Amino acid sequence: MAQIELESVTKEFPDGTTAVSSLDLAVGDGELLVLVGPSGCGKTTALRMVAGLEDVTSGTISIDGRPVNDVEPRHRDIAMVFQSYALYPHLSVYDNMAFSLKYRRAAKAEIRQRVAEAARILELEPYLQRKPRQLSGGQRQRVAMGRAIVRQPRAFLMDEPLSNLDAKLRVQMRAEIAQLQRSLGTTTIYVTHDQTEAMTLGTRVAVISGGVLQQVAAPQELYRRPANLFVAGFIGSPPMNLIDARLERGGAAGDDAGPVVVFGPHRLAIPPEVVAAHPAFERYLGEAIVLGIRPEHLHDAAIAGGPVIKLPVRLREELGSEVQVHGAIGTAAHVSADAADDLRSLATIVARMDPRTKIAEGETAEIAVDTAELQFFDPASGDSILA
Amino acid sequence: MAAIRQSGRNSRLNKKMAIWALFTLMVIIAVVMLYPFWYIIDNAFRSAGQFDRQAGHSLIGWKELFANLPVAAQLLNSTLVCAASIAIILIVSTTAGFAFAKLRYRGSGMVFLLVVSALMVPLQSIIFPEIVNLGNVHLTSSYAGAVLVYAALGTPFATFLMATYYRGISDELIEAAVIDGLGYERTFLQIAIPLSLPAIATVTVLQFIQIWDDLLVALFFLPTNQRTITAGLATLATGRTTSIPPLMAGSLISAIPAIVVYLIFQRHLVKGLTLGMGK
Numbered sequence: 329m330a331q332i333e334l335e336s337v338t339k340e341f342p343d344g345t346t347a348v349s350s351l352d353l354a355v356g357d358g359e360l361l362v363l364v365g366p367s368g369c370g371k372t373t374a375l376r377m378v379a380g381l382e383d384v385t386s387g388t389i390s391i392d393g394r395p396v397n398d399v400e401p402r403h404r405d406i407a408m409v410f411q412s413y414a415l416y417p418h419l420s421v422y423d424n425m426a427f428s429l430k431y432r433r434a435a436k437a438e439i440r441q442r443v444a445e446a447a448r449i450l451e452l453e454p455y456l457q458r459k460p461r462q463l464s465g466g467q468r469q470r471v472a473m474g475r476a477i478v479r480q481p482r483a484f485l486m487d488e489p490l491s492n493l494d495a496k497l498r499v500q501m502r503a504e505i506a507q508l509q510r511s512l513g514t515t516t517i518y519v520t521h522d523q524t525e526a527m528t529l530g531t532r533v534a535v536i537s538g539g540v541l542q543q544v545a546a547p548q549e550l551y552r553r554p555a556n557l558f559v560a561g562f563i564g565s566p567p568m569n570l571i572d573a574r575l576e577r578g579g580a581a582g583d584d585a586g587p588v589v590v591f592g593p594h595r596l597a598i599p600p601e602v603v604a605a606h607p608a609f610e611r612y613l614g615e616a617i618v619l620g621i622r623p624e625h626l627h628d629a630a631i632a633g634g635p636v637i638k639l640p641v642r643l644r645e646e647l648g649s650e651v652q653v654h655g656a657i658g659t660a661a662h663v664s665a666d667a668a669d670d671l672r673s674l675a676t677i678v679a680r681m682d683p684r685t686k687i688a689e690g691e692t693a694e695i696a697v698d699t700a701e702l703q704f705f706d707p708a709s710g711d712s713i714l715a
Numbered sequence: 716m717a718a719i720r721q722s723g724r725n726s727r728l729n730k731k732m733a734i735w736a737l738f739t740l741m742v743i744i745a746v747v748m749l750y751p752f753w754y755i756i757d758n759a760f761r762s763a764g765q766f767d768r769q770a771g772h773s774l775i776g777w778k779e780l781f782a783n784l785p786v787a788a789q790l791l792n793s794t795l796v797c798a799a800s801i802a803i804i805l806i807v808s809t810t811a812g813f814a815f816a817k818l819r820y821r822g823s824g825m826v827f828l829l830v831v832s833a834l835m836v837p838l839q840s841i842i843f844p845e846i847v848n849l850g851n852v853h854l855t856s857s858y859a860g861a862v863l864v865y866a867a868l869g870t871p872f873a874t875f876l877m878a879t880y881y882r883g884i885s886d887e888l889i890e891a892a893v894i895d896g897l898g899y900e901r902t903f904l905q906i907a908i909p910l911s912l913p914a915i916a917t918v919t920v921l922q923f924i925q926i927w928d929d930l931l932v933a934l935f936f937l938p939t940n941q942r943t944i945t946a947g948l949a950t951l952a953t954g955r956t957t958s959i960p961p962l963m964a965g966s967l968i969s970a971i972p973a974i975v976v977y978l979i980f981q982r983h984l985v986k987g988l989t990l991g992m993g994k
């Protein structure tokens with residue numbers, strides 16, 4: 329087992345693309361760290377640098393405290409599961425799994441025993457003599473896993489290992505990988521673009537975008553306290569509602585009235601305990617901010633209590649366990665600078681409501697807001713004000 | 716409904732007719748291709764007189780062939796020259812092809828272009844300088860000269876073919892082996908070579924046929940006592956009068972190895988070994 333550490337690791341390709349910039353990451357012994365981000369954000373490149381398949385432009389990668397920048401892949405003692413599985417097509421399932429052991433000069437009996445053990449765990453026993461082309465996608469995925477675990481390496485690197493499977497199999501294999509990793513206790517870096525996969529698998533999740541690390545935290549922490557707008561919008565489905573708003577001093581009543589967040593015709597008072605916990609609010613009074621509201625923190629006022637805003641309902645979607653209500657907010661939704669213009673006009677927010685709600689399309693609904701759960705971001709830097 | 720059934724019957728009929736047309740065409744092609752072969756077999760078993768009359772068969776042609784040519788020795792020469800040339804071509808083209816396809820190094824594209832451009836140089840334009848050069852280093856008195864020339868002529872295309880084939884093997888497969896602990900040399904031997912057997916078979920068959928049948932290089936670069944069978948047969952036809960039956964008999968013997976080589980390798984030629992590599 330091993331600890332893996334990346335210290336301001338940067339990768340610039342010869343064509344000038346900076347795929348990873350100044351990445352700091354520490355993976356603890358036996359930990360499953362998930363690296364998640366949209367396609368093209370540099371996840372694979374980061375993983376390949378840890379494996380030794382790609383040179384590091386600058387920075388240091390260490391395994392167990394020893395820098396490995398100049399260590400050949402085969403001497404790093406790390407196993408990698410590729411997105412395409414990369415099974416050896418001319419070898420049987422057994423030989424695919426035994427392959428690396430043979431070249432590490434393991435004893436014959438030991439090889440047989442380890443492959444048998446892996447085949448038992450992965451339920452591959454009936455297929456040991458088959459060639460990869462005679463297997464289904466899910467079985468090939470298992471062989472790829474088996475090839476990694478028979479080596480008993482210091483760490484596993486997995487690059488979107490489930491992305492080629494259909495949705496149902498993916499959920500099943502996801503659970504199996506989590507279980508397997510826990511029982512083996514092998515340090516693992518798991519790469520995915522799927523935030524659901526990241527949230528369900530990782531003990532910690534590292535979110536990257538454009539080659540830059542955005543936040544590393546436990547799944548709940550990422551969800552409840554996103555460090556910036558990117559994480560807020562990326563984690564969660566449907567995504568967090570982000571609205572351009574202002575912070576103002578509340579009412580005409582007196583100096584001690586707490587801040588309110590104002591967007592379009594709506595005003596919401598921020599609970600005093602939230603303000604007390606985050607003195608940074610003071611600095612944003614009278615300033616533009618980005619307000620974030622998770623869909624599940626908007627309720628039907630007839631069912632749940634709390635400060636109320638009134639929204640015309642554009643759409644009601646029945647999902648069985650919940651109802652999603654799309655309401656017009658009468659002001660601009662926050663969109664990042666590079667988003668298309670037509671998104672700006674879609675000034676709606678999504679609420680995930682109790683299925684008993686009677687709110688219907690076309691009416692103006694009274695929606696109760698969980699103001700204690702509101703998120704606030706600096707529109708210039710994108711960073712959370714609550715940090 | 717009836718119309719649909721009707722059109723279904725029509726399309727089935729059309730399909731049947733198409734198959735028959737194709738079959739007829741194939742038969743015609745087969746006849747055209749096989750007739751010369753039949754002609755050779757038929758006339759190998761005649762004497763000169765029987766050939767003139769195109770009637771009767773005998774073994775006189777064969778006796779004449781063995782009396783005039785050291786057939787066994789020349790077959791051996793052909794085999795040795797072919798084997799040595801193809802061995803060199805395969806060693807160079809697989810390693811070079813793999814390097815061009817899978818290793819990233821400075822100037823790799825430029826060197827590849829150079830190799831490919833060598834494909835466009837016709838042998839006839841360089842054969843005399845070659846004779847002089849190889850003569851100067853005393854390589855025209857043994858197999859070595861011809862073997863080197865054949866290897867030099869065959870390697871560019873073989874390298875091109877191997878590089879193209881290796882490009883089709885996914886990088887991740889090579890990297891998986893590297894991570895599994897092999898290093899590039901053993902990855903080449905354990906993964907690339909077994910996967911490229913179809914390409915290797917293709918190169919072997921093409922080069923074998925080319926070198927076995929070659930006359931020009933064999934006549935110029937081999938000493939008379941080490942001639943290949945193809946060169947030997949050519950000398951049979953250089954007298955004032957040429958006797959056809961022994962030439963036919965010799966051609967028959969000389970064609971057999973090519974057929975054997977083809978039969979050995981043909982099952983690899985079409986086999987898609989890379990199936991099931993990924994998803």
Ligand SMILES: Nc1ncnc2c1ncn2[C@@H]1O[C@H](COP(=O)(O)OP(=O)(O)O)[C@@H](O)[C@H]1O
Pocket residue numbers: 341342343345346347365366367368369370371372373374
């Ligand atoms: N060999 C390469 N040469 C140049 N650019 C590359 C190379 N490999 C990847 N990239 C670029 O680096 C960025 C990150 O790629 P990658 O790590 O594959 O992203 P991800 O795995 O997160 O989808 C992309 O913009 C990609 O185009």
Ligand SMILES: [Mg+2]
Pocket residue numbers: 368371372373
């Ligand atoms: Mg990737």
